[in-house]
Amino acid sequence: xxxxxxxxxxxxxxxxxxxxxxxxxxxxxxxxxxxxxxxxxxxxxxxxxxxxxxxxxxxxxxxxxxxxxxxxxxxxxxxxxxxxxxxxxxxxxxxxxxxxxxxxxxxxxxxxxxxxxxxxxxxxxxxxxxxxxxxxxxxxxxxxxxxxxxxxxxxxxxxxxxxxxxxxxxxxxxxxxxxxxxxxxxxxxxxxxxxxxxxxxxxxxxxxxxxxxxxxxxxxxxxxxxxxxxx
Numbered sequence: 001x002x003x004x005x006x007x008x009x010x011x012x013x014x015x016x017x018x019x020x021x022x023x024x025x026x027x028x029x030x031x032x033x034x035x036x037x038x039x040x041x042x043x044x045x046x047x048x049x050x051x052x053x054x055x056x057x058x059x060x061x062x063x064x065x066x067x068x069x070x071x072x073x074x075x076x077x078x079x080x081x082x083x084x085x086x087x088x089x090x091x092x093x094x095x096x097x098x099x100x101x102x103x104x105x106x107x108x109x110x111x112x113x114x115x116x117x118x119x120x121x122x123x124x125x126x127x128x129x130x131x132x133x134x135x136x137x138x139x140x141x142x143x144x145x146x147x148x149x150x151x152x153x154x155x156x157x158x159x160x161x162x163x164x165x166x167x168x169x170x171x172x173x174x175x176x177x178x179x180x181x182x183x184x185x186x187x188x189x190x191x192x193x194x195x196x197x198x199x200x201x202x203x204x205x206x207x208x209x210x211x212x213x214x215x216x217x218x219x220x221x222x223x224x225x226x227x228x229x230x231x
Contacts, residue, residue: 021127022088029091030058060100061107062090064176071177072148079144085123085132089114092126105156112149 065086073080093110097103120142123133136142155175162168172181
C-alpha cells in the first residue's frame with residue numbers, strides 16, 4: 001500500500017499520508033541494530049502484545065520517550081508531542097546503538113540539536129508528503145516540546161551523576177512516575193530474594209538486579225507493549 005489521500009478539514013483540502021510505509025520505514029531503521037537489545041524496558045501498564053525480549057532497542061527507546069512525555073505532561077497531555085513525531089525522530093537518529101539507556105540519552109540530545117535557530121523544526125513523514133509537526137505552528141506547543149527536552153536531558157545527566165540507589169530512584173521517579181519505579185524496585189527485590197534462596201546471590205552483579213537502576217531502566221518483565229501502537 002502506498003501513499004493515501006485523506007481529508008484536511010482545516011484547510012478544506014486533501015493531504016497525503018502513508019501509515020503502512022511508516023511501519024516499514026521504522027522496521028528498516030531498527031535493523032541498524034546488530035542484534036536485539038535485552039538490557040532495558042519501560043513499565044507501561046498496558047495490555048500485553050509483545051515480550052520485552054522480542055523488542056529491539058529502537059522500539060524500547062520510543063516506548064521510554066512516550067512514557068516520559070506522558071509523565072511530563074500529565075497535567076495537560078494536549079501540549080505534549082504526538083507519538084508519531086517521537087517515533088519518526090527516534091528512527092531518524094538511530095544509528096544502531098544496542099544499549100537502550102545510552103540510546104535514550106543520545107536520542108534526546110539529537111532531538112535538541114535539531115531545533116533550528118529560526119523558525120520551527122519540521123518533522124516530515126518519511127514515506128509521504130506530510131508535515132507531521134503541523135501542530136507546532138502553535139507556539140505554545142512547540143515551546144513546551146523544547147522545554148520538555150531540556151528537562152529530560154538535565155535528568156539524564158543527573159542520573160549519570162547519581163552515586164547511590166536513593167539518588168537514582170529520585171530521578172527515575174521524576175522521569176517515569178513514582179508508582180512504576182516502586183514496582184521496579186519491588187520486582188528486583190523479589191528476584192534478589194529468590195536468588196538468595198537458590199544460592200545464586202553471586203550472580204546479581206552480572207545481571208544488574210542488585211544495582212537496580214545502574215542503567216536508565218532495568219529489565220521489567222511485565223512490560224510487553226510498545227507505545228500507543230504496535231510497530
